[in-house]
Amino acid sequence: MRMILLGPPGAGKGTQAKMLLEKLAIPQISTGDILRAAVKDGTPMGLEAKSFMDSGGLVPDSVVIGIIRDRIQDEDCSKGYILDGFPRTIAQAEALDTMLSELGSGIDAVVSLQADEEELVRRLTGRRTCRSCGFGFHVMFKPPKAEGVCDECGGELYQRDDDQETAIRERLSVYGEQTQPLIDYYRGKGTLKEVDGLGEIQEIQGRILGAIGTA
Ligand code: AMP
Numbered sequence: 001m002r003m004i005l006l007g008p009p010g011a012g013k014g015t016q017a018k019m020l021l022e023k024l025a026i027p028q029i030s031t032g033d034i035l036r037a038a039v040k041d042g043t044p045m046g047l048e049a050k051s052f053m054d055s056g057g058l059v060p061d062s063v064v065i066g067i068i069r070d071r072i073q074d075e076d077c078s079k080g081y082i083l084d085g086f087p088r089t090i091a092q093a094e095a096l097d098t099m100l101s102e103l104g105s106g107i108d109a110v111v112s113l114q115a116d117e118e119e120l121v122r123r124l125t126g127r128r129t130c131r132s133c134g135f136g137f138h139v140m141f142k143p144p145k146a147e148g149v150c151d152e153c154g155g156e157l158y159q160r161d162d163d164q165e166t167a168i169r170e171r172l173s174v175y176g177e178q179t180q181p182l183i184d185y186y187r188g189k190g191t192l193k194e195v196d197g198l199g200e201i202q203e204i205q206g207r208i209l210g211a212i213g214t215a
Contacts, residue, residue, distance in 0.1 A: 001024055001026060001212070001214075002080045002081060002083075002108050003080070003081075003082050003108060004082075004087070004110040004111070005017055005082060005084045005085075006179070006183065006186070007112060007114065007115075008172060008175045008179075009124060009168070009172065010115065010119075010120035010121070010123040011114065011115050011197045012113055012197050012201070013085060014028075014030060014085075015136065015201060016113065016201075017030065017082045019201070019205050020082055020205070020208065024080070024082070024214070025079070026077075026080040026081050027077060027082070029068070029071050029072070029077075029082065029084065029086070030084040030086075031059075031064045031068065031084075032085045034067050036160075045063060048060075048063065049063060053162055054161045054162060054167070055167065056167035056168065056169075056170030056174065057174060058088060058178060061092050061095070064086055064088075064092060065092060068083070068096065068099070072099070072100075072103075080108075088178060088179045089179065090181055093182055093185055107186075108191070109193055109211075110186040110191045110192050111208055111212065112186075112193065112194050113195055114194065114195070114196060114198075115198055116198075117172060119198065120168075121169075123138065123141070125163065125164075125165060125168065126138045126141065128144070128148075129159075130153060130156070131155050131157070131158055132155030132156070133152055135150055137157060193211035193212060194211075195211050
């Protein structure tokens with residue numbers, strides 16, 4: 001199963017992808033996670049991406065398309081994958097289509113997770129992530145047992161620079177302008193499944209599995 005999780009920042013793509021990868025036994029490919037790792041390691045790609053990411057803008061298409069081209073050809077992607085945060089522009093979606101047709105494959109399902117803007121801002125401003133293991137928390141909805149400390153590994157929890165309110169508003173506006181058109185793009189191809197992203201995490205997972213026909 002090759003699937004795309006589409007949705008605004010804060011819609012729960014990462015959380016749902018991590019649950020789906022266990023159920024479907026295929027890897028999650030998050031361009032955001034790959035870029036953050038590159039920034040942390042100070043690689044040339046990370047240095048190029050950092051200022052775009054901090055301001056809430058998009059990293060150039062050529063950079064993320066290159067990441068995906070390499071990653072989907074890895075051995076663990078042979079049975080499929082969950083794309084989380086890619087594609088984000090029509091140019092990326094078209095590049096993905098070309099890449100996949102060259103490889104003799106295609107996308108099986110595109111799940112669009114929906115939530116209203118105020119809910120997205122509430123989710124994103126409270127989000128905290130472990131510096132060591134990447135586990136996610138939320139100050140209101142999923143607080144850690146001890147403030148600032150990861151329940152899983154004891155690592156330090158931090159707030160992403162782009163989860164500050166100004167960057168969040170920018171990310172949401174970039175989403176509306178550049179990523180939302182992908183909903184019509186995939187609707188036109190007949191692969192789009194629209195899923196309500198509000199409610200309990202498990203409940204949303206059930207909706208996604210129902211939509212892709214593996215419930
Ligand atoms: P995310 O973790 O998916 O919210 O991504 C964090 C940031 O990484 C985004 O705000 C962008 O700056 C950058 N990014 C991640 N994926 C992409 C993509 N497909 N295209 C362009 N920029 C991306």
